[in-house]
Amino acid sequence: MRIVIAEDTVLLREGLAGLLEDAGHEVVARVGDAQALMAVVAEHEPDLAVVDVRMPPEYSDEGMRAAAEIRQGHPGTAVLVLSQHVETRHALELVSAGGGFGYLLKHRVLDVDDFLDAARRVSEGGSALDPEVVAMLVSPPAHEDTLGELTPREQEVLALMAEGRTNAAIAKRLWLTERTVETHVRSILGKLGLPISGDDHRRVLAVLTYLRASAV
Amino acid sequence: MAKLALLQENEGVRTAPRLIARGLGLAAIALIAGALVLDWIAAEQHVPGSGSLWLYPFLVAAVSAPAVLGAPIVGRQPHNPIGWILVLGALSLAAVLAASPYVWVALYAHPGSLPGGSWAALVSSLWPAFFAWPLAVAFVFPDGRLPSPRWRPYAVFAACSVTSLVLLLVIADQLEEPFSEVPNPFPLRLPDALGFLRLLVWLAMFASLFVGAAAARTRFKRSNGVERLQMLWLAYAVMLIPLGVVCFLLWSLLVGEGGGDAVVAFLLGMEAAVAIAVGVAVTRYRLYEIDRLINRTLVYGLVTASLGLLYAVVSLLAGVAVGRGSTWVTALTVLAVAVAFGPLRSRAQAAVDWRFDRLRYEGLQRVRAFIDDVREGRREPEDVGAVLASALRDPSAELLFRLPASDTYADPLGAVVAEPADHARAVTKVEHRGQEIALLRHKRDLLDRPDLLRSVLAAASLAIEIARLRVEVRLQLAEVEESRARVVQAGYEERRRLERDLHDGAQQRLVTLGIVLRRLQRSLPREARILGPALDSAVDEIGLAIEDLRTIAAGVRPPRLDEGLAAALADLARGAPVPVDLEATHERLPVQVEAAAYFVVCEAVTNAVKHGAPSRVRVEAMVANRTLRLVVADDGVGGATVAEGTGLMGLTDRVEAQGGTLRIHSPRGAGTRIEVEIPCGS
Numbered sequence: 001m002r003i004v005i006a007e008d009t010v011l012l013r014e015g016l017a018g019l020l021e022d023a024g025h026e027v028v029a030r031v032g033d034a035q036a037l038m039a040v041v042a043e044h045e046p047d048l049a050v051v052d053v054r055m056p057p058e059y060s061d062e063g064m065r066a067a068a069e070i071r072q073g074h075p076g077t078a079v080l081v082l083s084q085h086v087e088t089r090h091a092l093e094l095v096s097a098g099g100g101f102g103y104l105l106k107h108r109v110l111d112v113d114d115f116l117d118a119a120r121r122v123s124e125g126g127s128a129l130d131p132e133v134v135a136m137l138v139s140p141p142a143h144e145d146t147l148g149e150l151t152p153r154e155q156e157v158l159a160l161m162a163e164g165r166t167n168a169a170i171a172k173r174l175w176l177t178e179r180t181v182e183t184h185v186r187s188i189l190g191k192l193g194l195p196i197s198g199d200d201h202r203r204v205l206a207v208l209t210y211l212r213a214s215a216v
Numbered sequence: 217m218a219k220l221a222l223l224q225e226n227e228g229v230r231t232a233p234r235l236i237a238r239g240l241g242l243a244a245i246a247l248i249a250g251a252l253v254l255d256w257i258a259a260e261q262h263v264p265g266s267g268s269l270w271l272y273p274f275l276v277a278a279v280s281a282p283a284v285l286g287a288p289i290v291g292r293q294p295h296n297p298i299g300w301i302l303v304l305g306a307l308s309l310a311a312v313l314a315a316s317p318y319v320w321v322a323l324y325a326h327p328g329s330l331p332g333g334s335w336a337a338l339v340s341s342l343w344p345a346f347f348a349w350p351l352a353v354a355f356v357f358p359d360g361r362l363p364s365p366r367w368r369p370y371a372v373f374a375a376c377s378v379t380s381l382v383l384l385l386v387i388a389d390q391l392e393e394p395f396s397e398v399p400n401p402f403p404l405r406l407p408d409a410l411g412f413l414r415l416l417v418w419l420a421m422f423a424s425l426f427v428g429a430a431a432a433r434t435r436f437k438r439s440n441g442v443e444r445l446q447m448l449w450l451a452y453a454v455m456l457i458p459l460g461v462v463c464f465l466l467w468s469l470l471v472g473e474g475g476g477d478a479v480v481a482f483l484l485g486m487e488a489a490v491a492i493a494v495g496v497a498v499t500r501y502r503l504y505e506i507d508r509l510i511n512r513t514l515v516y517g518l519v520t521a522s523l524g525l526l527y528a529v530v531s532l533l534a535g536v537a538v539g540r541g542s543t544w545v546t547a548l549t550v551l552a553v554a555v556a557f558g559p560l561r562s563r564a565q566a567a568v569d570w571r572f573d574r575l576r577y578e579g580l581q582r583v584r585a586f587i588d589d590v591r592e593g594r595r596e597p598e599d600v601g602a603v604l605a606s607a608l609r610d611p612s613a614e615l616l617f618r619l620p621a622s623d624t625y626a627d628p629l630g631a632v633v634a635e636p637a638d639h640a641r642a643v644t645k646v647e648h649r650g651q652e653i654a655l656l657r658h659k660r661d662l663l664d665r666p667d668l669l670r671s672v673l674a675a676a677s678l679a680i681e682i683a684r685l686r687v688e689v690r691l692q693l694a695e696v697e698e699s700r701a702r703v704v705q706a707g708y709e710e711r712r713r714l715e716r717d718l719h720d721g722a723q724q725r726l727v728t729l730g731i732v733l734r735r736l737q738r739s740l741p742r743e744a745r746i747l748g749p750a751l752d753s754a755v756d757e758i759g760l761a762i763e764d765l766r767t768i769a770a771g772v773r774p775p776r777l778d779e780g781l782a783a784a785l786a787d788l789a790r791g792a793p794v795p796v797d798l799e800a801t802h803e804r805l806p807v808q809v810e811a812a813a814y815f816v817v818c819e820a821v822t823n824a825v826k827h828g829a830p831s832r833v834r835v836e837a838m839v840a841n842r843t844l845r846l847v848v849a850d851d852g853v854g855g856a857t858v859a860e861g862t863g864l865m866g867l868t869d870r871v872e873a874q875g876g877t878l879r880i881h882s883p884r885g886a887g888t889r890i891e892v893e894i895p896c897g898s
Binding site for chain 1: 716720730738758759769775776779
């Protein structure tokens with residue numbers, strides 16, 4: 001995978017680059033702000049851009065805005081946004097707008113395998129949503145009526161689905177067989193009245209759209 | 217010091233005229249003093265006409281007033297004839313007045329003791345000296361010139377009349393009363409053929425007096441500004457001159473004598489009055505107000521006359537009813553008079569004001585009506601500026617209240633006025649108990665009516681002071697509220713900065729450290745893999761540290777506040793130890809309102825959980841009518857109060873800093889309901 005990294009803290013940027021390079025990816029550019037990011041994306045057309053949300057000059061949501069711009073202007077480049085804290089406003093919009101986008105809290109990087117998996121998933125057109133954001137979406141006050149009908153196990157599966165994980169990953173995570181997971185998924189989609197689809201990514205999007213719409 | 221030096225220098229230059237004037241003045245006073253001594257000597261011998269002790273003050277006043285006032289005027293303005301007219305007038309008057317006692321002593325009391333008794337009798341006959349100098353003043357006051365060139369013939373006429381009369385008296389066959397028996401020592405006599413001249417000159421003399429008074433009145437009417445104020449005094453004083461003549465004539469006709477002591481006293485009083493009017497007008501015209509004096513005279517004259525009439529009528533009627541001489545009648549009339557005094561006085565005052573000074577009368581009426589309205593709560597004290605404008609008939613008049621703390625001025629709405637001076641308008645200070653409390657900006661014409669300005673402002677001063685205090689308190693309160701809002705705002709900003717520092721600083725470093733350890737772990741050679749679990753737990757510790765940090769940062773300021781109140785409150789509800797039912801607006805509000813609302817709810821929920829032991833908490837945050845309404849209600853034990861240390865105190869501060877209100881309804885045993893309203897202008 002050809003990757004660009006946009007992160008203003010140099011040590012962290014180098015650490016991230018090292019981590020990705022250790023995993024066999026090629027980091028083609030490392031930049032410190034959104035403007036430079038747009039330039040290197042246009043220049044290299046990478047497979048993935050790993051982007052910090054807060055960057056100079058305002059340190060507000062430059063990374064998020066750059067991510068939206070990249071998704072629009074360079075469909076071939078997936079974006080994985082890293083944030084210091086949960087900020088759902090744009091993240092949910094971007095994740096549910098289509099594949100190729102991920103939003104994780106920065107310290108998820110320390111779970112290296114998970115992080116690399118998310119990076120790979122996103123670059124392949126999938127999605128990744130931080131568990132904390134998912135927790136907000138599926139928390140009882142938001143969906144007391146509908147999600148209450150799901151069994152605890154189904155709720156667990158739903159959360160992992162919303163994070164963007166494939167059936168295989170969910171099965172591995174929950175120590176279940178893929179078939180069992182599939183059954184759960186079918187049941188969940190049925191209860192929520194969502195179309196059953198074989199495509200993991202489409203399914204995730206449908207679930208996210210559903211959660212987001214009813215979480216308002 | 218510079219001014220003083222200049223003054224002394226001036227005085228040095230003007231020494232000669234000043235010394236002369238002072239000498240003349242002293243001579244006049246010496247003459248009148250001598251006259252009193254001679255009169256006393258004559259009275260010892262019971263000379264008729266002498267020994268009228270009550271006239272002494274009049275004699276002294278009539279001479280010393282012009283003498284004392286004239287000398288300093290000469291010193292200050294040697295080229296202005298007014299000063300000279302005064303001292304010379306004093307001297308001539310003193311000579312004529314002193315002549316009579318001289319004659320009494322020289323011819324009657326101790327004949328032969330003093331020389332020239334008959335010459336003194338001649339001097340004593342020259343009564344035009346009474347009128348000559350006041351007439352001159354009437355023509356040329358205050359600048360030493362005639363009101364206009366048109367007046368020159370009249371002035372010449374008056375001068376000729378007085379001179380001719382003096383001449384006629386000198387060459388008269390008979391001296392004036394009371395010395396008609398004394399033979400005229402002057403050798404020349406008026407030829408009998410010219411006897412008709414006598415009547416003509418007399419008439420001319422009297423006409424001159426009226427002309428002089430008219431000259432002064434004319435100048436008064438035409439003048440403005442300072443001159444008008446100066447003329448104001450004289451214009452009233454000179455009216456006494458023809459009045460004196462009329463009295464003199466009336467007395468002569470009625471009593472037959474050529475003027476008794478009473479007429480002399482009146483004339484002497486007139487002399488003194490004119491001199492005092494001139495002196496005051498020249499030196500300190502702003503200090504006294506003759507208008508007021510006349511006003512008072514009229515008022516008390518009216519009251520006295522009315523009471524006298526009342527006394528007469530009541531005693532007459534009561535006398536008819538009860539019988540004359542009864543003590544009951546006296547008691548009744550006295551009672552009637554006493555009861556009538558108060559109302560009569562205020563009526564008379566109002567009538568006189570209304571008749572002679574409509575402007576001030578109505579101005580004061582408006583101010584008083586306003587003060588009554590303020591007392592009854594019908595109007596606000598701050599309206600006093602508008603009332604003054606209408607009372608002074610100056611729509612441009614503007615009242616500025618003084619703020620002693622900052623030494624600035626504020627308008628009735630509390631806006632601070634940086635530059636109270638105004639080139640187009642005059643500025644008058646308003647004082648209350650010796651302290652400057654306000655400034656009135658008004659049109660310059662009003663300076664010509666200092667009495668009007670002063671009395672209207674004095675009548676309004678209490679209202680002005682009340683209004684000023686209210687404006688001051690409002691301004692101070694606004695200042696304190698602003699400063700509290702700033703402090704609270706600074707608190708929010710500090711929290712934001714701290715949150716940033718935690719997230720972008722410490723947390724980033726911990727993540728970086730974790731990545732370093734992870735890379736180290738993954739690059740360990742096979743024989744060192746034993747270190748793996750240790751590194752895992754190190755990274756886990758780092759993960760926990762990050763969690764702690766994020767919890768702290770969220771407590772300092774939830775980052776989701778950037779996404780709006782609803783998002784932040786949703787997180788709060790999720791993290792609460794008891795179920796929270798949340799209903800929150802998704803509308804975006806001003807950031808400081810959102811911050812205040814979040815922390816208010818946060819503290820209220822924390823407080824509820826801590827003290828109320830509720831099973832559920834309900835939180836509402838809805839906007840209606842540009843007001844954010846927060847409700848935090850629980851089903852706990854209730855009994856919460858705003859006291860120190862309960863946490864509700866700080867809540868009140870937060871809410872009031874945003875100009876909001878907070879109500880707590882917390883009956884014991886029935887839960888606590890906190891309602892907050894914060895204006896949000898959206």
